[in-house]
Amino acid sequence: xxxVSRMPDSTVVNFENVSHRFGPTRxxxxxxxxxxxxxxxxIIGPNGxxxxxxxxxxxxxxxxxxxxxxxxxxxxxxxxxxxxYVPQAIxxxxxxxxxxxxxxxMGRLNRLRMxxxxxxxxxxARHALEEVGLxxxxxxxxxxxxxxxxxRVLIARAxxxxxxxxxxxxxxxxxxxxxxxxxxxxxxxxxxxxTILLVSHDLDVVRRxxxxxxxxxxxxxRHALADLTxxxxxxxxxxxHRKEHERKTLHAQGDHSHCKHE
Amino acid sequence: xxxxxxxxxxxNVDFIRNALIAGLISSISFGxxxxxxxxxxxxxxxxxxxxxxxxxxxxxxFLRYRVGWEWCSPLGGAVVAALVSAVVIGxxxxxxxxxxxxxxxxxxxxxxxxxxxxxxFTPNIPGKNLESYIFGNILYTSRxxxxxxxxxxxxVVVVSLLFYNKLLAVCFDExxxxxxxxxxxxxxxxxxxxxxxxxxxxxxxxxxxxxIALIVLPAATASHFSKRLSVVMVIAVGLSMIxxxxxxxxxxxxxxxxxxVIVITAAATYVLSLLAPKLRNGTKAK
Numbered sequence: 001x002x003x004v005s006r007m008p009d010s011t012v013v014n015f016e017n018v019s020h021r022f023g024p025t026r027x028x029x030x031x032x033x034x035x036x037x038x039x040x041x042x043i044i045g046p047n048g049x050x051x052x053x054x055x056x057x058x059x060x061x062x063x064x065x066x067x068x069x070x071x072x073x074x075x076x077x078x079x080x081x082x083x084x085y086v087p088q089a090i091x092x093x094x095x096x097x098x099x100x101x102x103x104x105x106m107g108r109l110n111r112l113r114m115x116x117x118x119x120x121x122x123x124x125a126r127h128a129l130e131e132v133g134l135x136x137x138x139x140x141x142x143x144x145x146x147x148x149x150x151x152r153v154l155i156a157r158a159x160x161x162x163x164x165x166x167x168x169x170x171x172x173x174x175x176x177x178x179x180x181x182x183x184x185x186x187x188x189x190x191x192x193x194x195t196i197l198l199v200s201h202d203l204d205v206v207r208r209x210x211x212x213x214x215x216x217x218x219x220x221x222r223h224a225l226a227d228l229t230x231x232x233x234x235x236x237x238x239x240x241h242r243k244e245h246e247r248k249t250l251h252a253q254g255d256h257s258h259c260k261h262e
Numbered sequence: 263x264x265x266x267x268x269x270x271x272x273x274n275v276d277f278i279r280n281a282l283i284a285g286l287i288s289s290i291s292f293g294x295x296x297x298x299x300x301x302x303x304x305x306x307x308x309x310x311x312x313x314x315x316x317x318x319x320x321x322x323x324f325l326r327y328r329v330g331w332e333w334c335s336p337l338g339g340a341v342v343a344a345l346v347s348a349v350v351i352g353x354x355x356x357x358x359x360x361x362x363x364x365x366x367x368x369x370x371x372x373x374x375x376x377x378x379x380x381x382x383f384t385p386n387i388p389g390k391n392l393e394s395y396i397f398g399n400i401l402y403t404s405r406x407x408x409x410x411x412x413x414x415x416x417x418v419v420v421v422s423l424l425f426y427n428k429l430l431a432v433c434f435d436e437x438x439x440x441x442x443x444x445x446x447x448x449x450x451x452x453x454x455x456x457x458x459x460x461x462x463x464x465x466x467x468x469x470x471x472x473x474i475a476l477i478v479l480p481a482a483t484a485s486h487f488s489k490r491l492s493v494v495m496v497i498a499v500g501l502s503m504i505x506x507x508x509x510x511x512x513x514x515x516x517x518x519x520x521x522x523v524i525v526i527t528a529a530a531t532y533v534l535s536l537l538a539p540k541l542r543n544g545t546k547a548k
Contacts (some may be wrong), residue, residue: 059441081443087437096434097301097491106431108441114426141489161442 010037011073012165012195013058015220020053020065026042031067040196042206045216051199055169058197059085074162081110084163084194086171089150094143101154104128107160128156132186141224148179155186165191168198172205184208187191202249265515278514281400283410288463291418293499295460295482298422298453301491302433305478307355307454310366311347312461313472314373318343318379319395319465328384336395337410340465344458347373352451398469398521400510407466414459422456428455429430430491467506468521476502479528486535501531 013035020028021117027050035041056062057069060076069078084107097102107128108121117125129135132152145153151171158166172180180202187209190196200206206213211225269278299308301391322339325331347369354365381392394402403411420431431439432449457477464473484497509524 049372061440063439067511083441083445085438085441092435093303095491097297097485098430098434099490102430102490103434105427106435106438106442109428109431109439109444112427115427117427143489154547155439 004188011035012035012039014068014070015016017101018057018069020050020057020062020066027216028057028216028220029035029063033214033220033222035195038192038195039212040191040198040210040261042210043199043216044201044203044206044213049086049217051216052169054220055085055197055199058085058167059075067162069209073133079165082164083163084161086154086158086159086166086168088169088173089147089154089173090173092142092150094251096142099138099140100123100134100145100149100156101128102140103142103153104138104160105158107157124162125160126251128160129153131159131189133158133182147178148176148183151180152183152186155183157240159190162237163194165195165197168196170199170201172200172202178191209247268513270516273541275402276405277401278510280403280405280521281512284403284408284505285400285510287415287504288411288460289502290499291415291422291456291460291463292502293480293484293497294495295418295456296423296477296502297430297498298429298433299457299477299482300481300485301494302453304454304457306363306366307351307421308457308461308477309474310351310370310401311344311454311458312464312470312477313370315340315343315346315458315461315465315518316377316395316470317373317380318346318377319376319470320377320384323387324384326543327386329388332456334456335406337407337462340395340462341459342412343373344462348350348454348458349451352454353445354452356447369482369539370440379436394469395465395524397519398465398467398472400467401514402451403466411463411466414463417462418456418459421452423451423453425462426492439512472521472525475525475528476505479532483528483532486539502526505531513528 006140011034014030015033017032018028019026031054043051043054045152053062057064058071058076059082060071060078072082073204091172101122105117105121108117108124111118111121126135126138129138132155133147134152134156137149140149141235142153155168155171172183173239173247184205187196187198191209196209198205198209207225211224213225215223266278269275270282279486282432299305318339318341320334320339321343322334325339326334326336331408351366351369354360355362381387392400428439428444428449431442431444432453436446436450439449445477459475460477461470464470466478468476480498480501481494483501484494487497488494505524505528511526512518513520513523
């Protein structure tokens with residue numbers, strides 16, 4: 001692990017009045033929330049609601065138009081090394097000549113010695129593959145893995161970074177139910193050990209992992225899972241509500257009265 | 263074929279030995295760099311760099327034979343042009359503000375145009391120089407070309423092996439590499455510069471127009487036999503050496519142009535490697 005959090009109040013992620021726009025489009029508006037050390041939090045919300053933007057801000061890949069973001073008490077860019085990021089497997093070139101272990105080893109890229117991975121790094125990578133139940137597949141080409149296995153390789157890669165914060169973008173979006181069950185087992189073992197932030201559309205996944213969700217739809221609100229009634233979910237996901245939301249966003253520019261679920 | 267081996271053994275005929283040694287040495291770098299190019303799917307960038315270096319060759323010929331700068335060598339000009347166009351294309355590709363394919367096409371043609379104009383205003387180029395740069399003529403390989411080849415090939419091999427893990431990561435997943443603290447723009451530009459230098463090695467062998475074939479085809483063939491980049495590289499190096507030596511051995515006694523013979527052999531092997539598994543499956547199915 002890369003040292004202990006310096007924040008006295010155990011806040012790992014802190015967003016303060018963060019807004020982000022792409023050109024004229026406001027993606028996130030005056031967003032404030034924080035995540036505590038070792039918490040597991042799920043992020044839900046409609047497509048186009050700003051979930052991916054939120055993750056990219058957290059990783060320091062883009063800068064907010066307004067507001068302040070702190071991760072482990074520092075800028076996201078400086079804290080990057082402590083974040084294990086799991087993107088969606090679907091975006092990779094399936095023909096790329098690489099095997100599972102080589103991908104997982106990328107989690108140790110910042111520890112190369114003379115351009116080579118040390119035996120200790122290889123051990124960490126093998127252990128990470130074991131954690132996701134893929135020890136047998138270490139030498140298998142990426143092309144020969146199923147969608148679910150590819151996703152688990154990416155999770156192993158994030159684990160190989162020995163992260164203090166694990167950030168996952170819809171890790172179960174392209175996997176079948178058996179794999180999802182395995183994945184949840186893996187993840188449950190990590191709860192309480194690292195801070196977890198997971199984007200998911202799958203309410204079963206959300207329910208298994210946490211009792212607290214962040215709803216991202218241009219604004220961000222925290223909900224207790226028990227409060228997520230059908231009505232609230234409809235509000236988050238339904239097209240009608242989203243249209244209404246966008247209309248209000250465009251016209252009122254910062255008027256928050258349209259978010260009834262607070 | 264016998265004639266080829268006799269010429270190789272003849273101590274008075276050193277050009278054929280130079281050609282073979284240059285071809286074998288530079289095969290090591292095509293195999294390695296070509297594997298990156300195929301895996302990262304940037305053969306169009308490699309092709310643009312290859313064509314644009316005619317600008318550097320033309321400028322060097324102009325400066326040498328028209329202006330009288332004796333120290334200007336065409337291959338030196340090619341090195342400069344290859345590095346410049348690699349960096350320009352790389353920066354455009356990284357910025358993503360301008361349409362990448364447009365800029366690549368423009369550099370491709372502009373480089374050639376500059377070269378052709380320079381050569382037009384340099385009437386007294388000795389020998390069949392222009393054609394030999396465009397289509398290659400490995401039998402023109404001089405001893406100093408041989409040294410340059412050895413130096414360039416060493417640079418390409420050492421750099422691409424030393425940074426293998428980082429280049430692999432940048433090719434497979436730029437974003438993750440960046441998150442792990444890898445300077446992605448630097449390594450992408452480095453890779454394009456290595457491509458540029460490899461293309462320069464190919465100027466004598468196949469000429470700039472056919473260069474892309476020998477960068478891409480051995481690696482593409484090799485990728486049918488392995489799904490690990492390091493193994494693909496080893497196979498691609500072996501194939502490049504066989505194509506180069508075989509092409510030379512065939513073209514010398516038959517008086518056929520070497521570059522095209524090498525390229526056609528490489529292309530035929532690629533097609534075979536593409537069809538072989540399908541044919542085998544086809545017979546199994548019956």
